[in-house]
Amino acid sequence: MTQPSKRAVVFAYHNVGVRCLKVLLAGGVDVALVVTHQDSALENIWFESVQSLCELEGIPFITPDDPKSPELLERVKAAKPDLMFSFYYRHMLPQAILDVAPAYNMHGSLLPQFRGRAPVNWAVLHGAGEAGASLHEMTIKPDAGAIVAQQAVPILPDDTAFEVFGKVTVAAELALYGVLPALLDGSAPRTPNDLTRGGYFGGRKPEDGRIDWTLPAQQVYNLHRAVAPPYPGAFTDVETAAGTRRYVIERARLLPRAPAGLPADAAPGLAVADDAILGVCGDGRVLAIHGLLLDDARVSAAALRSQLQAAQG
Incomplete structure (x- = not known):
């Protein structure tokens, strides 16, 4: 039956x-x-x-x-x-x-x-x-x-x-x-x-995606992977004369070694070298950032270089 x-x-x-x-x-x-x-x-x-x-x-x-x-x-x-x-x-x-x-x-x-x-x-x-x-x-x-x-x-x-x-x-x-x-x-x-x-x-909030560039690169990379789009994304803020710019990492990879064009004393944070966008971490290792967003629009290496120079000047 x-x-x-x-x-x-x-x-x-x-x-x-x-x-x-x-x-x-x-x-x-x-x-x-x-x-x-x-x-x-x-x-x-x-x-x-x-x-x-x-x-x-x-x-x-x-x-x-x-x-x-x-x-x-x-x-x-x-x-x-x-x-x-x-x-x-x-x-x-x-x-x-x-x-x-x-x-x-x-x-x-x-x-x-x-x-x-x-x-x-x-x-x-x-x-x-x-x-x-x-x-x-x-x-x-x-x-x-x-x-x-x-x-x-x-x-x-x-x-x-x-x-x-x-x-x-x-x-x-x-x-x-x-x-x-x-x-x-x-x-x-x-x-x-x-x-x-x-x-x-517990649950995660968008603010939990803030990057601490002084951390080892593997931890920063894991954060990016954990919250990459369609999640809100790992982000970093840069202070400029016009106010705070928030950059969100869309795509990145952890590099086995730093590019030759990056100064050995590069400070942790966003950087541009060899026409590439990089994220320098606290242990000296580097993320190659293949997609960086500002106000939901892609940022080129040239544009980021100008923006970082303006922020430093």
């Missing part, structure tokens, strides 16, 4: 939300309700839309502002889910919702590493050699429940957080795809989430 399909309520957003929702649909899960977010006009929306997928598939969806509202709890209860999932939904779910049905969250790291917000960005910032996705049981404490499935992906030395996030999206899809049959029949494994390992990290 064929088992009836499991009903699910899914909290989802972003690329991971889209891909994992598609996995559930492909696996025969009856998605009774999707809870997602309204896209903000103030945000750079570079990712796929869960709402658009719901409209395409005819799945009921809502976009509540408050995850603790009684109205949301009633909608979730009315859906009578057997399971609940959270795929990059941006709010913590209250205990009242978690009590409705077994709930699982997809987190963008290899738990217990990089628990909390922006795990991919933090992993790149800390120079990690791998990232991944972890499906785990949801508890009221974030990223603390038992691990059901994991998939690792490499972080290459020049990968930006955007590139790593693309890999993590695939990792999330693979992790869920592999364990979904066992989740549906109740045989999925549970591995304790050892919270004595790893660490918890």
Whole structure:
């Protein structure tokens, strides 16, 4: 006798939300309700839309502002889910919702590493050699429940957080795809989430992208990689007679050695040598900056040289 399909309520957003929702649909899960977010006009929306997928598939969806509202709890209860999932939904779910049905969250790291917000960005910032996705049981404490499935992906030395996030999206899809049959029949494994390992990290703000050029070049380069566009970007301010100019690094590479045209006593900060834009760091190593933005427009090496000379004069 064929088992009836499991009903699910899914909290989802972003690329991971889209891909994992598609996995559930492909696996025969009856998605009774999707809870997602309204896209903000103030945000750079570079990712796929869960709402658009719901409209395409005819799945009921809502976009509540408050995850603790009684109205949301009633909608979730009315859906009578057997399971609940959270795929990059941006709010913590209250205990009242978690009590409705077994709930699982997809987190963008290899738990217990990089628990909390922006795990991919933090992993790149800390120079990690791998990232991944972890499906785990949801508890009221974030990223603390038992691990059901994991998939690792490499972080290459020049990968930006955007590139790593693309890999993590695939990792999330693979992790869920592999364990979904066992989740549906109740045989999925549970591995304790050892919270004595790893660490918890908070959200990041644009101001966290400010460059301290006195730091070693690898740290500066990791910061650039962690926040490179479409994230806000690593930036540096230069004081001029006309006011503060804010330069944002769009693209850069860490050079194995300083160019011959750069003076040995070059001060940390932006510089121009051999018609190239450079970032001189505290240990004497240098970033070759292939894209530098000022007021969202590309700055040439010649223009930057003039601007830096004007600032020094």
